Amino acid sequence: MSKLAIIPCTVFLETFFFGKQFSQRIQLSLMTLLVGVGIATVTDLQLNVLGSIVAILAVMTTCVAQIMTNKIQKHFKLSSTQLLYQSCPYQAVTLFIIGPFLDAALTKKNVFAFDYTSYILMFIVLSCMISVSVNFSTFLVIGKTSAVTYQVLGHLKTCLILALGYLVLNDPFSWRNVCGILIALSGMGLYSHACILESQQKAQDNTATSLQVKESGVSDPLLAAENGAAVMLPEDDNNTSELLWDKSADRHDLKKP
Helix, strand or coil, X not given: CHHHHHHHHHHHXXXXXXXXXXXXHHHHHHHHHHHHHHHHHCCCCCCCHHHHHHHHHHHHHHHHHHHHHHHHHHHHCCCHHHHXXXXXXXXXXXXXXXXXXXXXXXXXXXXXXCCCCHHHHHHHHHHHHHHXXXXXXXXXXXXXXXXXXXXXXXXHHHHHHHHHHHHHCCCCCCHHHHHHHHHHHHHHHHHHHHHHHHHHHHHHHHHHHHHHHHHHHHHCHHHHHHCCXXXXXXXXXXXXXXXXXXXXXXXXXXXXC
């Protein structure tokens, strides 16, 4: 249930703090996606105070981390590898300090007192390699797209896990799950279509703007002066005078060279 709250929270934070606008088409597609995933996955909902607090903290920290991952990569023009290289040492130190105490508080066992065999160490190393791969793909997708798009892909993964569980492992599957997955997939399709349309519209606007600037710079020199630049007319053959427009004084001064 808390995973469904990440997309609305991300949209709210980006709109409120960064001024990002989400069109009605994208909002409708995201709503359709969340309804479908909710129908397919939410079956038995139970709430308590501790669980609600942990869920709220998890949602907030996840949203902030993903938004800042996107902003940092685009602001400093970093690749996913560079950001992962810079952030991994801090993550490792934080987990190494907090992890044992948190694990002892939850399981009542000391992680350092466990009997680590070579077989267990092999799976620990394998788990670490998979985690690095997941972090790399996360930074790559968020940096190239956005935090909302990454969450949409996450819900696609959820739908695929449900479908593969039924097809491969013969997990129980109902018509409710089928309807929810179909609704979620339609929402993903609408979201992809909306993003493509907005990207095309943005590209057309940028092209039109660049053409207008180029044409205005060639054919209408006074337009550049209106934007604050001085206009210098070419000198005549007798090298007598040139005309300058001083916008601050809003007058024409004839100056001798």
